[in-house]
Amino acid sequence: MEFNIPSTLIALLSFLLFLLTFRKSRRISKFANNYSHIPGPKTLPLIGNLHLMLRATVPHHMFRDLAAKHGPLMHLQLGEIHFVVISSVDFAKQVVRTHDLNFANRPRGLVAETLSYNYTAIVFTPYGDHWRQLRKICTLELLSARRVQSFRHIREEESMHMCEWIASRAGSPANLSEKLFLTSYDIITRAVVGARTAECGTMTSIIEEATQLGAGFMLADLYPSVKWLPLITGARFKIRRMHRKLDKLFSSIVEQHRSAGDAAGVFEDLVDVLLKIQRDGTELPLTIDNIKAVVLDMFIAGTDTSSITIEWAMSELIRNPSKLNKAQEEVRKVFDDKGYIDEDKFDELKYLKLIIKETLRLHPPLPFLVPRINAERCEINGYEIPAKTTVIVNAWALGRDPKYWKDADKFIPERFEESSHDFKGNNLEYLPFGAGRRMCPGMSFGLANIELPLAMLLYHFDWKMPKGIQNKDLDMAEAFGVTVRKKHHLHLIPTVKRPLRAAA
Numbered sequence: 001m002e003f004n005i006p007s008t009l010i011a012l013l014s015f016l017l018f019l020l021t022f023r024k025s026r027r028i029s030k031f032a033n034n035y036s037h038i039p040g041p042k043t044l045p046l047i048g049n050l051h052l053m054l055r056a057t058v059p060h061h062m063f064r065d066l067a068a069k070h071g072p073l074m075h076l077q078l079g080e081i082h083f084v085v086i087s088s089v090d091f092a093k094q095v096v097r098t099h100d101l102n103f104a105n106r107p108r109g110l111v112a113e114t115l116s117y118n119y120t121a122i123v124f125t126p127y128g129d130h131w132r133q134l135r136k137i138c139t140l141e142l143l144s145a146r147r148v149q150s151f152r153h154i155r156e157e158e159s160m161h162m163c164e165w166i167a168s169r170a171g172s173p174a175n176l177s178e179k180l181f182l183t184s185y186d187i188i189t190r191a192v193v194g195a196r197t198a199e200c201g202t203m204t205s206i207i208e209e210a211t212q213l214g215a216g217f218m219l220a221d222l223y224p225s226v227k228w229l230p231l232i233t234g235a236r237f238k239i240r241r242m243h244r245k246l247d248k249l250f251s252s253i254v255e256q257h258r259s260a261g262d263a264a265g266v267f268e269d270l271v272d273v274l275l276k277i278q279r280d281g282t283e284l285p286l287t288i289d290n291i292k293a294v295v296l297d298m299f300i301a302g303t304d305t306s307s308i309t310i311e312w313a314m315s316e317l318i319r320n321p322s323k324l325n326k327a328q329e330e331v332r333k334v335f336d337d338k339g340y341i342d343e344d345k346f347d348e349l350k351y352l353k354l355i356i357k358e359t360l361r362l363h364p365p366l367p368f369l370v371p372r373i374n375a376e377r378c379e380i381n382g383y384e385i386p387a388k389t390t391v392i393v394n395a396w397a398l399g400r401d402p403k404y405w406k407d408a409d410k411f412i413p414e415r416f417e418e419s420s421h422d423f424k425g426n427n428l429e430y431l432p433f434g435a436g437r438r439m440c441p442g443m444s445f446g447l448a449n450i451e452l453p454l455a456m457l458l459y460h461f462d463w464k465m466p467k468g469i470q471n472k473d474l475d476m477a478e479a480f481g482v483t484v485r486k487k488h489h490l491h492l493i494p495t496v497k498r499p500l501r502a503a504a
């Protein structure tokens with residue numbers, strides 16, 4: 001974990017930083033004054049509130065606890081970077097609705113810069129024409145309801161592979177976390193580049209590493225003016241190594257697509273579409289690096305968000321056996337006629353949908369959404385926010401705030417039975433996909449990639465904890481990263497209850 005370094009190292013680094021940047025530090029403290037009117041914990045010279053991060057296992061918990069003391073609009077200074085953390089619906093509304101346009105940019109960081117080929121994809125790309133057009137193309141060609149529907153056979157095949165693997169481990173603990181991640185990755189890659197990729201193991205471990213390093217709390221990101229920091233912390237080396245591996249893989253994917261050309265009748269994937277746009281020289285000038293950047297964005301944004309949700313859903317269900325039974329009864333009742341799961345009757349899986357909603361409330365895969373910065377200074381609820389402030393909406397804290405939710409920490413899918421909460425960001429205490437202009441465009445695809453594998457896990461198998469562990473004692477610790485998965489992989493013992501039959 002990047003920030004969890006021993007305090008002696010922080011002290012040493014602070015001293016070095018002081019010696020080397022004392023002139024800049026005067027500039028930092030001058031800027032710090034611009035934030036003195038915003039409540040927040042007391043800052044220390046040079047490190048600001050960085051020392052607080054040493055106590056945190058995962059930042060979204062710590063930010064919630066600090067907000068309870070300092071308020072729903074809170075200033076934190078981590079190194080040179082000023083953060084404003086939002087923890088109430090009222091303030092969130094100002095960021096994602098009232099001032100959405102002003103907050104439509106993303107903060108910069110080493111991982112984002114390198115993996116987005118210098119901010120030329122979507123997630124970290126500045127708000128503007130390039131971002132708008134790429135987002136539109138990806139929505140039309142990959143993420144629209146029609147396209148998502150067309151990938152149904154991919155979901156069905158990959159989920160069946162997953163179930164076969166699980167069935168082969170019947171009676172002994174199966175590492176569900178790992179298998180879910182690989183299944184999600186295979187669904188995304190087949191939809192985006194038309195086939196499974198080579199070096200799947202390398203790719204998935206790079207995605208895992210990128211989500212940890214890209215959380216925005218690396219020392220090198222927190223002291224951007226100290227140019228040698230990425231070198232001495234090893235961050236530059238790690239990120240470049242990751243990038244080299246990815247670039248090699250993506251170059252070969254693009255090359256294969258180029259040499260295959262426009263074969264008639266062959267499925268046109270996102271890479272084909274982007275190459276065509278590049279060849280035709282439309283108003284969107286695209287380089288090969290831009291194309292690689294977009295593909296990587298889809299891989300990273302689409303893979304672990306879905307698998308993490310299934311992992312948490314299964315964990316919550318195991319801890320709540322009566323809810324697990326209820327979910328299994330529903331899926332089996334709907335599909336026992338057919339003897340296999342397909343998406344035709346998914347409208348009838350009412351309880352499964354409530355489970356997914358409740359899982360995304362308690363475990364939003366991106367607890368801070370993707371942070372934003374404001375282009376210009378603005379005022380929110382009477383507080384002036386200087387331009388270029390990094391604003392974090394703590395969606396995880398909103399989803400667990402007892403002000404908005406009864407028994408907020410409990411897993412109660414039934415709470416959504418009569419509620420109007422949807423995934424579209426209309427209720428700001430429930431933001432698993434964000435809201436406003438930068439809201440997730442992959443919602444339908446993401447949900448489809450959760451529903452089918454989860455329904456199959458519940459239909460075909462019964463589940464038990466490994467020997468010696470009670471269901472209620474399942475470890476629910478979270479790992480650190482942009483996306484928050486379980487700290488320890490979920491191992492469960494499956495028993496086959498309905499034979500595996502592929503959809504007709």
Ligand code: HEM
Pocket residue numbers: 122123124135143188297298299301302303305306309364365366369370371431432433434435436437438439440441442443445446447450
């Ligand atoms: C359960 C599944 C998913 C969840 C919970 C999720 C959540 C999110 C969230 C919270 C954001 C940031 C929104 C904001 O800043 O307000 C986001 C952005 C994004 N997501 Fe997703 N996502 C999921 C699946 C996907 C999939 C499958 C794809 C594509 C394959 C995708 C592509 C993107 C992209 C491109 C962005 C950046 C949008 C922009 O900056 O304009 N997501 N997602």
